[in-house]
Structures are given as structure tokens and as C-alpha cells.
Amino acid sequence: MSSISSVFRATAVFFLAAAATAAAKSSSWSDGKGGTFTGTPVQAVGPCAFFSVDGGARRLFFRELSLDECRRFYTDAAAASNVGPSWADAKGKFTRRLINRLAVVQDQKLVDADLKSRPEPRFVVLYCGSGWGGATYSTVWKIRHLYERLKGLYGGMFDLVFVGVRHDSKAQQGVAAATHMPWLVANYEDQKLVSEFSQYEPADGERLVLLTSGGLALFSGDIGTTQEQARFFDQLSVLLDTCSPENPQFWPDRARLLAATRPMIHARGSADPIVVNSPFDPALLRKAGIEQISAQLSVSADGKVVSATLLPATRMPELFREKAVKALVAQCVAIPALRDGKPVEGTCTFDFTVPAPNPRRELDLAWIRSVYGQPIRIPQWLLLRPIPVTEADFSTVERTDENGVQVLTKVNVGPDAVSRKTQLSAFSREFFEDAAAVAPQPGQQQVVENATYTWEAVNSTGDLVDFANDRRMEYCVGYAYAEFDVAEACPALFGLGSDDGVKIWLNGELVKNSWVRRMTQIDEDLVAVKLKPGKNRILIKIQNVEGEWSFFLRIRKQVSLAAPRT
Known part of the structure; x- marks a missing residue:
């Protein structure tokens, strides 16, 4: 395998x-x-x-x-x-039972979902949560971007349905509207009519459950922690990408099922050959100035493409036409034509329109597929904290000094607030001149603005690093430092979440700079980086405003998928 x-x-x-x-x-x-x-x-x-x-x-x-x-x-x-052609015409045993029992959030209230405009999903995720207790309000915001990333990549292959547990109808509407749930919501009064809803209801906490459209439950996970949420969505991501027709690793499986079953389906009559895949990388085609490839393929009785003729609809430079023909013959996975259930020679048309570039989608897909590689774990970090952002009663920018630090004029902003521009000034300046020179040891002291701090070794909780350590620390910044080794140079991706603003230096180079106010979410930001052979050094700065103070970081080597040899 x-x-x-x-x-x-x-x-x-x-x-x-x-x-x-x-x-x-x-x-x-x-x-x-x-x-x-x-x-x-x-x-x-x-x-x-x-x-x-x-x-x-x-x-x-x-x-x-x-x-x-x-x-x-x-x-x-x-x-x-x-x-079915739509969810309103669902053929799956489970998806069919949900017709007329689902709603969506619209104008801060729940209204009946229009299932005629939605494809019937192959998979349905049940999100069992409660409007009482507060956890669901937070979880919805933490997993929203994970759901939206997968919907952007795999569209109607799956849907998510919120199922209210341990609360009433009013609470169901309240939590759905307050969090602007982007997914479907079960009609509370109808939940008792769907056995799967009660079958997988957790006794406490929250849970995600994945079922097929036929109602077969595949896997489940309680999602009370960030690590549990990441684990479930990682597994869901792998399954959806496995089932995606764009994944070249599984073209042979599709071809095998077609080769086995088409003679049964076409035992009488005839059928043209079928091409299972496209052998072309859209990014490479765009780089070559290729817009459209249309060809007539001749397929032998044993399923091999023996020749390809480009059709007039093809739009590509003359330089690449011969190479395109060779790629079609060598790399297309085809199923032969049939006559009365027997394979015969035949022809079919291949059409491929090169899609417009979509950097966000390409980065999302690279992250999903990087799970197939070996993850890079950082079990321990050195933390320097908390460096306070003092109230300086600043307002407008007066000038920027030679080090790039903003110098601000004073104005009274109240006794309990730290002005926005004070926070930005603290985020902009560092205690070092060269990030490449930062390489602390446990217990090493560091002077920052006339105060002395100590680099402290702290174990991460999975991929989560908590600066606050269950203490309330507001209006402050902190640094985290770690080292890790790789055998050879390679492209990699950071999956990052932070509370709040974040900067990342990799081997002395600033690769992420985002001054934001947000809660830590799994893989909210994806950062493409290059690792060097041997030791790699990472330095992270997190600025906190109020509440939680943490970051979540996963490092994955990028993986290039290719169809396996058969």
C-alpha cells in the first residue's frame, strides 16, 4: 500500500x-x-x-x-x-432522512435550508454541542476556518450539521445565531426523529462524528481541547483528499473498479473508453502559457493510450505540442471501450482547461497533503516573558527613528487602557538587532528595556505553547525559541495560530509578521518556508492584549504526490 x-x-x-x-x-x-x-x-x-x-x-x-x-x-x-442531483433528491439513507429537518443562519435567525441548491454530500459531519455552558460559543470560532478550508477544497463532498444537546430550542437558535454558524443546523424539534443524532450524543462536552450518506459511522472525536480538534480535522482532511478525483495516488483504484464493473454494466451494447485522470500540473501549464488541451485519444483493448491527436480547441505554444502528446500517451490512465461486455479498441476525447491561479487554494491543498510526510515536532521551547507594554499615553506618530521604532506623542487615553499605538510600537521593536544572533540557553538572562528576564524551558502541550500558564497576563509580549534538525534542505509549511499578534524568524529571516487581535486557532495561518540541512532555529514573538496568551504551531515538510506505478 x-x-x-x-x-x-x-x-x-x-x-x-x-x-x-x-x-x-x-x-x-x-x-x-x-x-x-x-x-x-x-x-x-x-x-x-x-x-x-x-x-x-x-x-x-x-x-x-x-x-x-x-x-x-x-x-x-x-x-x-x-x-442524487441535489440534497433535496438524496439517495443516501441518512441524507434522505435529513430532508426538511435542516436550517441555516440568515439575518441572525434560523430559516429552513434550501437543499435543492446543495449537492448531496458523500459524508456528513455531526457537531454535537450545547448552547448552555459556553464551550460551543468558543469552539465554533476555533473550527470555523478549518471547515471553510475543507469546503473550499472539496465543496459538496461533505457537509457539517450542528446537533444541539443538553439544551432547549431557544438555546439552539441562540448559539447558532450568536456565532454565525456557517454550516447547517438541525431543527431542534426534529432531532428526536433522527436516530443517529441521539446515538452519538456525548454525555458531556462536545463531539464530532463522521458518517457516510448511507449512515455508516466512520470515526468520532471529542473536541474539548485544541489537540482533539486538530486530530479530528486532520483525519477528515485525509479522507476527503483520498476520495478527491484530483488525488493521483488513487487513480489506480478508480480504474480498477471501472475495469471490473463496466463489462457488467455494458453487457449489451457499447461504451466509449474512459480517461480517469489528467496527467498535467496546472501550475506548470500556466508557466508554459498553455490555456487548453483538447485531444482525441486512441485506446487499445487492454486499456493503453496508443496515440493522441491534438484538436483545434487546444491553445498552447507550438513548442509544447509534441511534449503534450507524449504526456497524454504515457501518463493517461484509461479504461477500454466495450462492445457487449468485451473490451475493444476505441477513441475518446480528452479536454482540460487550465484553471486560473488560486494561491490560497494551492497553499491549503499543499498543507492538507503535507500530512503524508513526516511531521517535525518541537517538544520544548525557551520562553522569555512577560515583557509589559506600559501605558505611555501615546497617540499620534511623531516620527520613526533610525531603528524603525515609532516615536509617538502623548495624549491621555484613560487609566485602564493601553493605547493601540503603544501596542503597535511595542510590537514593532525588538530587544535584538539581528535575529540570527538570538540563540539562548535555558536560564540565560536577557535585559529588555532596563529590566532583566530569564529564558525558561517549557514543554509544549502537543503543538500548543501557553505563555500565560493559567495566569492572567495582559498588555505584554513574549518570545519563544527552539531548534530542530532536518536531514536535507526541503520546502516546508508552518500551520500557525496565535493570541494575539505574531512574528516568526526562521534562521534569522522574518517569515511572518501579523499584528492582529484574535484567539489561538488551529492552522489559521499557513506559511511556506524553506528548511536548511542540519540545525534550524526558530524565534517567535507573541504580543497579548487581553485574555489568553498562546500560540499553536505545526511544521510539516511539503509532499509532492504522484500516481503510483501500476
Whole structure:
């Protein structure tokens, strides 16, 4: 199996008892490792075959099943694997039960959701939370950007539904409206009519549960901590990317299922060849000035592309036409034409329009796929804290000195406030002239503005570093320093959240500078960096206004995915 498969297995939170399935019967299947298991086919999504097994759920790739098993799975689960033209016409057993039972937030109130305008999702995340106690109000803001990132990448493949627990109808409307929930909200009065809602309700706290459109529960996680939230969304991200048709690692699985089942579907009559993939990288095509590739492909009876002819709709420089033809022949994954269930030679049209650049989407996708690589952990940091931002009663900028520090004129802003411009001035200046020279040791003292502070070794809680350590520290700044090694130079990504403003220096270079007021959220900012071989040094500055004072940092090496050789 590919490395992605092992990541999916390694990131599992835990499997849940599966909802009962109708029609298909339990039988024996290959487990992809030389053994067998007993399970009931439930649903196919992209390259994945989902089974209900005793006590839970199981997922295999179609490459792990024999061709006969692929055909048997299709026969048993074909109906459940289809989706309707919209959610209002859902075919999934679970998604169908939610019709007329969902709402959205509009103008600070809940209104019936228009499911005709939404595609039927392959997966549904249940968010079990409560308007009583306050935790849900905070969690919604902390996971909103994770949800929006995945919706931006995978669109209608999944949806999220808030299910209220341990509160009443008024509280359900209140928490949904107050937090501007961007996802669907279950109608409180109808919740008792949907068995899955009560089946996975936590006794206390909050929980996320992932189900297929057929109602098979795949995994779940309590989300009371930042680490638990990150764990669930990491696992969801891997599953969605696995099932995305854009992921080249799983084109062979799609091809295997098609090769096994199309002769059954077209046992009488004929069918043209099918191309499973596009072998082109949009970024490289844009760089070459290529806008459109249209070609007629000739596919042999054994599924090989034997020739490609570019059509007039193709828009590319003459220099690249021959290379494009060679790539189509060498790299397209095709399924042969059929006549009365038998593979024959045939032709089909390949069309690919190069999308416009979308740097944000490309960075989001790079972050999702970087989970397949080896993460870089920093278990201990050196902290320098708290350096107070004193009330200097400043107002307008008078001048900027030779060091770039803003010098401000005085004005009275009240006894309990630290002016915005005082905070910005403190954020702008540093105790050092050269970040590359900052390399403290535990217990080392540092003088900052005539006061002496000590670098203190502190263990991180997962990927979270808490400057306040359960103490209330307001209007102050702090620094965190760490070192880590990599074997060779490589591109990497930082997944960052901070409360509040943040600066990051990597090997002396300022790579992030954001003066904001916010709560720490998982991977809210993504920063592309380059690591050097050997020791890398990272210095982080966090400025706090009020309340919590922390940052969340994950470091992942970037991964380039390619279709596996078959």
C-alpha cells in the first residue's frame, strides 16, 4: 500500500458502531494483507470501499480487492453508492432522512435550508454541542476556518450539521445565531426523529462524528481541547483528499473498479473508453502559457493510450505540442471501450482547461497533503516573558527613528487602557538587532528595556505553547525559541495560530509578521518556508492584549504526490 494509506490508518481516532444496513449481506472479503474478514458492503466513495463489520466500520481501497470482489461489492452496494442531483433528491439513507429537518443562519435567525441548491454530500459531519455552558460559543470560532478550508477544497463532498444537546430550542437558535454558524443546523424539534443524532450524543462536552450518506459511522472525536480538534480535522482532511478525483495516488483504484464493473454494466451494447485522470500540473501549464488541451485519444483493448491527436480547441505554444502528446500517451490512465461486455479498441476525447491561479487554494491543498510526510515536532521551547507594554499615553506618530521604532506623542487615553499605538510600537521593536544572533540557553538572562528576564524551558502541550500558564497576563509580549534538525534542505509549511499578534524568524529571516487581535486557532495561518540541512532555529514573538496568551504551531515538510506505478 501507499504511504497515504498508512497515514489514514495511523490517524484514526476510533471507529464507531455502524448503523444497520439493508439489502446487502455479510460475507467474507480479502483484507489486503493476505487474510480475510467478514463484513457487509455499504458504500463506495471514489477509491474506497466501506464495509460494516462487527462492532464498527472498515475501509479498503479497491486495489486491495480482487476483480471478482470489486464486482461483488458493486452488485451489493451500487444503489447506496449513488448520489442524487441535489440534497433535496438524496439517495443516501441518512441524507434522505435529513430532508426538511435542516436550517441555516440568515439575518441572525434560523430559516429552513434550501437543499435543492446543495449537492448531496458523500459524508456528513455531526457537531454535537450545547448552547448552555459556553464551550460551543468558543469552539465554533476555533473550527470555523478549518471547515471553510475543507469546503473550499472539496465543496459538496461533505457537509457539517450542528446537533444541539443538553439544551432547549431557544438555546439552539441562540448559539447558532450568536456565532454565525456557517454550516447547517438541525431543527431542534426534529432531532428526536433522527436516530443517529441521539446515538452519538456525548454525555458531556462536545463531539464530532463522521458518517457516510448511507449512515455508516466512520470515526468520532471529542473536541474539548485544541489537540482533539486538530486530530479530528486532520483525519477528515485525509479522507476527503483520498476520495478527491484530483488525488493521483488513487487513480489506480478508480480504474480498477471501472475495469471490473463496466463489462457488467455494458453487457449489451457499447461504451466509449474512459480517461480517469489528467496527467498535467496546472501550475506548470500556466508557466508554459498553455490555456487548453483538447485531444482525441486512441485506446487499445487492454486499456493503453496508443496515440493522441491534438484538436483545434487546444491553445498552447507550438513548442509544447509534441511534449503534450507524449504526456497524454504515457501518463493517461484509461479504461477500454466495450462492445457487449468485451473490451475493444476505441477513441475518446480528452479536454482540460487550465484553471486560473488560486494561491490560497494551492497553499491549503499543499498543507492538507503535507500530512503524508513526516511531521517535525518541537517538544520544548525557551520562553522569555512577560515583557509589559506600559501605558505611555501615546497617540499620534511623531516620527520613526533610525531603528524603525515609532516615536509617538502623548495624549491621555484613560487609566485602564493601553493605547493601540503603544501596542503597535511595542510590537514593532525588538530587544535584538539581528535575529540570527538570538540563540539562548535555558536560564540565560536577557535585559529588555532596563529590566532583566530569564529564558525558561517549557514543554509544549502537543503543538500548543501557553505563555500565560493559567495566569492572567495582559498588555505584554513574549518570545519563544527552539531548534530542530532536518536531514536535507526541503520546502516546508508552518500551520500557525496565535493570541494575539505574531512574528516568526526562521534562521534569522522574518517569515511572518501579523499584528492582529484574535484567539489561538488551529492552522489559521499557513506559511511556506524553506528548511536548511542540519540545525534550524526558530524565534517567535507573541504580543497579548487581553485574555489568553498562546500560540499553536505545526511544521510539516511539503509532499509532492504522484500516481503510483501500476
